[in-house]
Amino acid sequence: MAFDCVKLIVVRSGSALLFSEFGARHVKVGDVVLLAAQTLCGAEPEGSVSTTTIYLDRDYVIDQVFWQYAAQFCDRHNARDFFDAHYSTPAQIVRIGEDRAEMLMPWLDELAALSLDGPRPERFLRAQAMLFSVLDVIVPFVTTTAGTTKAGRGSAVIPSAPRHRQFRPLRIDARHVAQLIRDDPARRWTVQELAEAVHLSPSQLRRVFVEAFGKAPIAYLTMVRTERIAKLLRSTELPVKQIAAQVGWVDAEFAARQFRRSLGVTPSAYRRFVCAPNLSDGAQRAVDCTHAPATS
Structure with a gap:
């Protein structure tokens, strides 16, 4: 998550x-x-x-x-x-x-x-x-990265309103776009389509979405698809190629690269790590993978 x-x-x-x-x-x-x-x-x-x-x-x-x-x-x-x-x-x-x-x-x-x-x-x-x-x-x-402070952008500062511990972006149009992506991640979304859905230009949408979620809409779509792949790897025994197609990536190799970039391992390795290899029954494996004991 x-x-x-x-x-x-x-x-x-x-x-x-x-x-x-x-x-x-x-x-x-x-x-x-x-x-x-x-x-x-x-x-x-x-x-x-x-x-x-x-x-x-x-x-x-x-x-x-x-x-x-x-x-x-x-x-x-x-x-x-x-x-x-x-x-x-x-x-x-x-x-x-x-x-x-x-x-x-x-x-x-x-x-x-x-x-x-x-x-x-x-x-x-x-x-x-x-x-x-x-x-x-x-x-x-904490490991920090090298960088320099940029020059000032002016003396006027407009404070943002508090989010009251809900960790949700202020812009309703950004929330709406994120929900569109989550409701149908397999769709071949374009920034133009998403922008039209909230009556913004593509450049405006990119700006407000990055401010709200820290990444562009298509990068957010990649993240959501990766989440879905991980869930399907845990809960089913479907081949990686079929799972990739279900979340919207026809190219299984491309899907595997995106998955590894986000979670550090390939889909096949993730499945080996997370699901017990000695269980042959697919349904039982899904239950065991989903309900591993943990407290928080």
Whole structure:
């Protein structure tokens, strides 16, 4: 799955095999998985695994970067450019070690308790304190990328409205296009068709869609098709060529390349990793693959 937010996944116990743009990697206690918004990631528990996941609105993260480096920026646009340049890796495993992971556990537990009924205004500062304590341990180990801060874009800054923790884009036309793609991913969509559906020009649609989802409409379509392929690989024994055709890719080799680019392994390797090879009954295999034990 991919989410419209930044995700921090802290492994508390057990281990799992993770699939994302970094390939197939094992994670265990002492590891933290960092995922950018709209980044595909799947996991297969190795026996069992327990995790705590923190979901952070991307705009909220950029706000923290803005105040952290406020002396360097003319306005918030500079902070966004800085964030995009220095934190461009979509998926990474941060190895903080078991001792540091143990430090996080009480803070994570309290943060989870504060989030059960939604963060209450009177407990907002406490939740922030717990979050910042967690980030203080993790962020020094995060891999950054080289980049330079772009020149200022002017003094006028128009703040965006909060998304109220729903992690949904503000633009209804962007949401509508995303829903069209999800409802019929096998269709051979073009940007022109999608733009006409929401009465925008293709260039306008690209702009608002990238602002909302962090990627262009056709790249989003590729992500949705990859999600569907992964689901069919887990739940059926259909050949990869037939699965690719079902999601809209006639060329199975092209589909395999797109799948590997998103999840780090080929469709055949993904099926071997996720589904137990010693089960001959297809229906039983689908059940076992879908209901692997895990807690979060």
